[in-house]
Amino acid sequence: MRVEGDFITINKKLLALSWLYGLGVGIRNILFEMGVLKSRSFKTPVISVGNITVGGTGKTPHVEYLIRLMKDKMNVAVLSRGYKRKSSGYVLSDKDTPMRMIGDEPYQIKHKFPDITVAVDKKRTRGIKNLTEEGNGLDVDVILLDDAFQHRYVKPGINILLVDYHRLVIYDRLLPAGRLREPVRAKDRADIVIITKCPKDLKPMEFRVITKAMKLYPYQQLFFSSHDYDAPRAVFKDVAKQNELEELNALDGKNIMLLTGIASPEQLMHDLKELKSQITPLTFGDHHNFSKKDVANINNTFASMVEPKIILTTEKDATRLVAVEGLSDEVKSSLFVLPMRIVIMQGQEEEFNNKILGYVYKNSRNSILAKRKNDHKSQNSDSTGNRSRTISFRNN
Structure with a gap:
């Protein structure tokens, strides 16, 4: 430990x-x-x-x-800076907003939780004002x-x-x-x-x-x-060897290429070592944009590994990898994301x-949330909206 x-x-x-x-x-x-x-x-x-x-x-x-x-x-809203996005100012995302406009982490959140509001703005005060202004239809x-x-x-x-x-x-x-x-x-x-x-x-x-x-x-x-960790899911579902592995233990005995572009991959590598698997790490910097040279490295590294083999990546990395050109068919069919859940x-x-x-x-107290809640409560002097x-x- x-x-x-x-x-x-x-x-x-x-x-x-x-x-x-x-x-x-x-x-x-x-x-x-x-x-x-x-x-x-x-x-x-x-x-x-x-x-x-x-x-x-x-x-x-x-x-x-x-x-x-x-x-x-x-009604939940997430406001992020949108690190490394290719846009400026306030951007309110929808299901069709490309990752480059809002950044990989907001993009990940919006696609995992499509019914919540996700926006980006480097100036958070302006972003909050835009999210909460009257008449915007968001009711945050x-x-x-x-x-x-x-x-x-x-x-x-x-x-x-x-x-x-x-x-x-x-x-x-x-x-x-x-x-x-x-x-x-x-x-x-x-x-x-x-x-x-x-x-x-x-x-x-x-x-x-x-x-x-x-x-x-x-x-x-x-x-x-x-x-x-939840069960690994295919990044490219249309060409995947298997759309979803039933559980993490299904990785036992496989040769795993761990493909990451996050700040601290050490814990993930440590967790995977508990499996009876050979780990081949391929690490890049946080929020890394994959170049043609990187793609060639990924393709060649995976091609050199022996079967049975698989590629695991993080949810954040997957948002960028789906848009990368030049990944081999072998890589696409073997690329799986490993979803993470927090436990208190x-x-x-x-x-x-x-x-x-x-x-x-x-x-x-003045929001739609409070009105819904207070509709089912009797009035008393301590529940007024004056505070x-x-x-x-x-x-x-």
């Missing part, structure tokens, strides 16, 4: 540059604390999911967890901000900070020596902290050690999450869910 902090490497030669970087970040945060730079609250409930590190902490799977929690109860009840912990121009009602178990921020350093985008004390802005990618066999003592080491304030709550650990799933839903219900919907989570 891995231990917390085992993926962290510090380049001590760059610590002086980290100090300069931290000075700049610190000045910016002070300007927000002093009110020189303004953080704006909104009437519609806003939940931010983000991190303070470079690299993957599982933002998109956790956003998808929240979508599953709320989508059948209320709650907005999920993807990767917005550093975007302090918006003041969310719930600020969720994700921390990778293998890269605990308390052991890391600022860029460029380490991978922190902000000093460790930035975690104090979070209402909820989730330690992600935890081993499923984490011992009670380890939970307690991490809880103590994180040094959270009383207004903050700590949760732990791990993940499960320690029996705290119900508690976490209730905190999220309670915040949205309490702060949606503001911009109450922060820590005050709830």
